[in-house]
Amino acid sequence: MSAPGPLVLVAEDEAPIRRFLVAVLHGAGYRLLEAVTARAALDLARSHHPDLVVLDLGLPDFDGLAVIDALRAEGGPPIVVVSARDQERVKVDALDRGADDYLTKPFGTNELLARVRVALRHRARLAEPGGGATTRFHTGDLDVDLEARRVAVGGGEVRLTATEWRVLEVLVRHAGKVLTHRVLLREAWGPGHGDEAHLVRVHLANLRRKIERDPSRPRHVLTEQGVGYRLAVDVPAEGA
DSSP: OOOOOOEEEEEOOOHHHHHHHHHHHHHTTOEEEEESSHHHHHHHHHHHOOSEEEEOSOOSSSOHHHHHHHHHHTTOOOEEEEESOOOHHHHHHHHHTTOSEEEESSOOHHHHHHHHHHHHHHHHHHHSTTTSOOOEEEETTEEEETTTTEEEETTEEEOOOHHHHHHHHHHHHTTTSEEEHHHHHHHHTOTTOTTOHHHHHHHHHHHHHHHOSSTTSOSSEEEETTTEEEEOSSOOOTTO
């Protein structure tokens, strides 16, 4: 008998969208909880401890951003935001507050399932002994060994500057997750650099020139327009 699928809490007040989310996730083997208000979502999260929350920001009682704050303050599960709000500042705010990903309505079935899988994998790594301290990352033609501080593309070693290495290390430790400029600055440069997004852009451009076959069409370090960057997982091998 196979193990039950992960438990997902869907917090969405629009019935057609909620039914769509539940149908897609149930069809993929997930167990479901449903909430139509922020208060109900928090009550279910606290009583049933879901493995992941799919959260609409426009809930009727109070803003979904407050739900993110509450769940993060309590060390809650990963959160994938689904919202009609497509303003960059809202996306950045949700991710800076601790959401793991952000999907703007409308979105496709495959995109939803892919983001849910990545968020669950990322949280599973963090739950491993040692805090999910990933030491090796491989996808497509990119191979990163954090312990040896070695980067290879297509089997050939690539030399990075100290700053480029710190940026890549942060991306690897959060592989698949959207990282805002503020998060990258905090983790790669340290406190006090929260408003220097140009540093991220410059060093990401340099990093891409070294690890991407075609920096103008990156396959590994993807841009989330106006929000930040994501290190892609499950990149197919060249020519596949």
